[in-house]
Amino acid sequence: MDADSDAQVMVRVAAGDRRAFALLFDRYHASVARFAFRFVGDRARAEELAQDIFVKLYRNAKAYQPAAPFKTFLFRVATNHCLNEVRRGEYRVAHTSTSPGDAEDGGVEVASPGAEQPDEAVAGRELERAVGEALQGMSERERAAFTLCRFEGMAYRDIATALGASEAAVKSLIHRATLAVARKVEALQAGTGPARSRA
Numbered sequence: 001m002d003a004d005s006d007a008q009v010m011v012r013v014a015a016g017d018r019r020a021f022a023l024l025f026d027r028y029h030a031s032v033a034r035f036a037f038r039f040v041g042d043r044a045r046a047e048e049l050a051q052d053i054f055v056k057l058y059r060n061a062k063a064y065q066p067a068a069p070f071k072t073f074l075f076r077v078a079t080n081h082c083l084n085e086v087r088r089g090e091y092r093v094a095h096t097s098t099s100p101g102d103a104e105d106g107g108v109e110v111a112s113p114g115a116e117q118p119d120e121a122v123a124g125r126e127l128e129r130a131v132g133e134a135l136q137g138m139s140e141r142e143r144a145a146f147t148l149c150r151f152e153g154m155a156y157r158d159i160a161t162a163l164g165a166s167e168a169a170v171k172s173l174i175h176r177a178t179l180a181v182a183r184k185v186e187a188l189q190a191g192t193g194p195a196r197s198r199a
Helices: 003-014 018-040 043-059 070-088 117-136 140-151 156-163 167-189
Strands: none
Touching: 003 018, 003 070, 003 117, 003 140, 018 043, 018 140, 043 070, 070 140, 070 156, 117 167, 140 156, 140 167, 156 167
């Protein structure tokens, strides 16, 4: 099932086809759970949010317009749900936990899982921690825009639709978020380390 076919599958979902819904769930569940995890920092809660998001997707299927990319529609639902959840509660993203299931402690996968040298593994974990700290320090909308761009590979136009913002606003959000990550990485390279950064 390629990206272009997702729209047609969603049309079938709108007509009440549960098998079509199962196809979309299987394809996007992991991405939605990772997206939610970057907001709440808890695997169990992220899984619950992902389930809630897919329930909303199913209930709002008839609102979907096939001309719009399915992934954009999905992440608009996901973004709204996650932002509402964060605004309701107190969440702090764990420095070393930026996506569930990627590693034992939920890393960003910036280090090669097959790194042969212990020093490389340590450096990889430190870089994961730096990115995690940067994510924690972002506003919710910066985190959403950065995640959709850098981790989900979405275009600015589609992110703007998902966030209900202009492309210019999205570019600004991603720019600020990228600078935040760069500062944390620079602090790491300067030898201060993310946990001891003066930033």
